[in-house]
Amino acid sequence: MKNGSQKEPVPPKCHSDEDASFVFDGTNSDIARQLYIRHQAGDVSxxxxxxxxxxxxxxxxxxxKLTLDDLPGLVQRAVLWDSGFAISPGNNPVQIWTMSDYTMADLAVPLEVIAKVNCTALECSQPDDVAAYASQYCSGSQILDVSRCVADTFVDTGSQDFLGVMWATGxxxxxxxxxxxxxxxxLISRSIGIPLS
Known part of the structure; x- marks a missing residue:
C-alpha cells in the first residue's frame, strides 16, 4: 500500500524492555507494557x-511451551498487542502492520506532527492538571499522511454510530x-451515505 509519502508496512517489532522513563500518558503506544504493569499491580480482566x-x-x-489460554487476561492482551494485533468488535484478531522503523510501542503520533498536517487539537485538562489533547478538526486523509501503521480490514457493524476521536494524547x-x-x-449523512474523509 503506497499513498504519497506513505511507506510499505513492515511486520511489527517488539518493544524494548529497558526504558526506565516509560510513562503511560498517550505520548507512546506501549500498550503491552502498560497492560503488563497493570497486571503486576493486581488489576485483572x-x-x-x-x-x-x-x-x-x-x-x-x-x-x-504456553498457549494464550494459559495467560491471565491482561497478559493475553499484552502479547496480542506486542505481536501486532488488536481485537475487532466481533472478537476477531486484526493484524496491525507498522510502517518504516516504528514498533508497536511507538505508533502514537506526536502533537507537533499532527499540527504539521493542519489538524487542530483541543486542549483538555486531566485530573492531574497535565494537559491532554484530542483532535478537534482532522480528516481521515490528514491522519493517513502521518499514520505510523495500517490495520487489516474488519467488520464493525456499529461504526456508523461510533463517534470516537481520530487522535488523542493523555x-x-x-x-x-x-x-x-x-x-x-x-458519514456526512446516513441517508445519502457520503463518506467523511
Missing amino acids: DAVSLNSVPAIVVDRLDRL GDDKMTPHIRLRDHAL
Missing part, C-alpha cells in the same frame, strides 16, 4: 474470547488500556 488465535501468537507462545498510569479497534467510517 476476563480472558480474551477470540474466534481464532493468530499463528504468530501461537508460534511465539509455543516456544515458551492517559493515566493507573488505567488499563483496551486493544479493541473501531472503524472510523463516518
